[in-house]
Amino acid sequence: MADKRRFELFATFLTERFSGARRVFDVAGGMGRLNEALTRRGLETTTFDLRHKHLPVRYEERPFGISEPCNADLVVGMHPDGATRLIIAYAALHRIGYAVVPCCSDNGLPYKPWMRHLAELARSGGLEANEALLPMEGRARVLYGGPLAEAFATNISLA
Ligand SMILES: C[S@@+](CC[C@H](N)C(=O)[O-])C[C@H]1O[C@@H](n2cnc3c(N)ncnc32)[C@H](O)[C@@H]1O
Helix, strand or coil, X not given: CCCCCHHHHHHHHHHHHCCCCCEEEEECCXXXXXXXXXXXXXXXXXXXXXXXXXXXXXEEECCCCCCCCCCCCEEEEECCHHHHHHHHHHHHHHCCEEEEECCCCXXXXXXXXXXXXXXXXXXXXXXXXXXXXXXXXXXXXXXEECECHHHHHHCCCXX
């Protein structure tokens, strides 16, 4: 059973670690409870998930995909299951910050190897792969970061 405090704890974490972020994509956000917590903290948040019944928050009732136009400076997911790698790939593609609290893998890997795999995926996409732990029960490790400085530098052309 997932910890009911996870949305408030993650929202606090995000506002502390990404203090410059203003617009957030909350991917695989279920009912929209993380959205509610982030909106209360002043962040413009859009949740993507398929639930017909959800909280009255800014909500896109459809799957999130890599081709989603990027009008966010941070993409996040709490226990986003099959969307976990997608969130990291999206952050790498658009050079924005990301934070995920992974739960189940989508490729059969147990939790610890799954966490290592996600960190490698982030680094290979030119992103930081920092780790933190939310003070809650269950799957509580956060993988997060922004674009790596050197990867960013390779995108700069002085010609
Ligand atoms: C374990 S639930 C977590 C929901 C919520 N974040 C929470 O912590 O209660 C995983 C969710 O991922 C959603 N999901 C998986 N892939 C997705 C995608 N590509 N786009 C949007 N939602 C997705 C599912 O619909 C499901 O609601």
